[in-house]
Amino acid sequence: MPxxxxxxxxxxxxxxxxxxxxxxxxxxxxxxxxxxFYRAFAWGAARDGISPEQAPFWITGRKLEVRRxxxxxxxxxxxxxxxxxLSEATTASMVSPLAAVPSVRDAVNARLRALTAEHxxxxxxxxxxxxxLPDTPWKFYLDASPEERARRRAKEGAVDSVAxxxxxxxxxxxxxxTIPEGAIVIDTTHLDLEGVIEAVLGRxxxxxLR
Numbered sequence: 219m220p221x222x223x224x225x226x227x228x229x230x231x232x233x234x235x236x237x238x239x240x241x242x243x244x245x246x247x248x249x250x251x252x253x254x255f256y257r258a259f260a261w262g263a264a265r266d267g268i269s270p271e272q273a274p275f276w277i278t279g280r281k282l283e284v285r286r287x288x289x290x291x292x293x294x295x296x297x298x299x300x301x302x303x304l305s306e307a308t309t310a311s312m313v314s315p316l317a318a319v320p321s322v323r324d325a326v327n328a329r330l331r332a333l334t335a336e337h338x339x340x341x342x343x344x345x346x347x348x349x350x351l352p353d354t355p356w357k358f359y360l361d362a363s364p365e366e367r368a369r370r371r372a373k374e375g376a377v378d379s380v381a382x383x384x385x386x387x388x389x390x391x392x393x394x395x396t397i398p399e400g401a402i403v404i405d406t407t408h409l410d411l412e413g414v415i416e417a418v419l420g421r422x423x424x425x426x427l428r
Contacts, residue, residue, distance in 0.1 A: 233414055
């Protein structure tokens with residue numbers, strides 16, 4: 219039966235996306251990034267010329283569909299495939315202000331929760347274990363030193379400040395970044411990707427999931 223959810227949270231460049239994808243592949247679960255859902259709405263808002271102030275009215279008429287395919291999941295907003303547009307500059311510029319709107323967060327969280335009735339999931343984000351699905355027994359929080367995370371971001375070609383992202387994530391009024399209650403904390407500073415995946419799988423095995 220579907221409904222098993224592994225929540226993996228953490229700050230920017232902690233490795234949670236790559237680790238979550240790897241864990242999902244090993245377990246045969248569906249990998250889901252909450253950030254992709256926010257980006258899908260951000261793309262739609264940019265497409266429709268919607269400001270964050272208009273978002274509470276705009277979001278009520280939106281339909282976000284999730285389709286599973288060979289590459290994972292595709293997100294369709296109002297029937298249009300948003301997935302190819304998630305990394306566009308106009309989308310990226312809209313994500314943070316839109317994600318700060320409570321009604322947008324409510325819409326994303328509702329869709330994420332609905333997925334638990336359809337699939338076993340490895341879900342990554344910044345508030346999965348604390349807000350979206352706090353009752354899941356499998357919660358992880360990945361972290362790394364600010365210096366290592368900044369190095370990883372630079373290697374990816376990103377120019378945003380890890381320190382600024384940390385400040386915004388931890389001080390926002392709605393669902394701030396925090397270590398979820400009961401989460402297993404893994405410091406990834408000195409671990410490679412395979413090492414972190416194995417650490418997560420080892421704990422899951424110890425808890426009887428595998």
